[in-house]
Amino acid sequence: MKICSIAAPATAQEAEAIQDALRPRLDLTGPGPRDPALVAGVDVAYADDLLAAAVVVLDGTSLDVVEQVTVPGRPAFGYVPGLLAFRELPSLVDALERLTVTPDLIVCDGYGLAHPRRFGLACHLGVLTGLPTIGVGKTAFVGSFEPPGRERGSWSELLLDGQVVGRVLRTQDGVKPVFVSVGHRVDLETACHDVLTLTPRHRLPETTRAADRLSRSALKAALAAST
């Protein structure tokens, strides 16, 4: 699939300006894909100045792997809270371009609309690919919230500046909740529905679990090959 490449800012100020310039291209019109046929998970693993980006496409119903791609690379930007996209997206876009199928939804590690400038990694990847995207974060980043009920499916609003920017969602009874926010072309209700479909027995979506494992093994292989 063809994807717009991400700009390479030299400074944090430039990076923030790029986010502000792209934010108007966001499509927050719902509802987006409910029970998508093909769902992609993306992740990046690091070791010193090397990295491995991975994309895994799953069948939305069986959750079986349909296709997977890995790409070795170098971090394009330091880790700066709020600017994660500039660090991870260059390599992830490379990997996505090598995909032979087009996913109906991309599940990102991290945040989307729940972001200081309302343009987290999931939003950025959505604008670049034109595909529906959502963000699923493992830890708190921005926004305030009350803990959701302990049962799977319980959720509470993630509020930022008086606006609902996401949901804190319990994906399994008694486990730590995850932070769901929309990226592009999906509404929050649909995003949470899809996350629950992707978490039949674990806290994290099968897409992120698969992408995480793949990126780590690819990094290990790249490390061995460079020796």
Place this chain on the structure above:
DNA sequence: GCGACAG
């Protein structure tokens, strides 16, 4: 001014 801070 001082912390906090996705991955």
Place this chain on the structure above:
DNA sequence: ATCTTGTCGC
């Protein structure tokens, strides 16, 4: 993200 042993639970 990554560095890391044993340990509790399904």
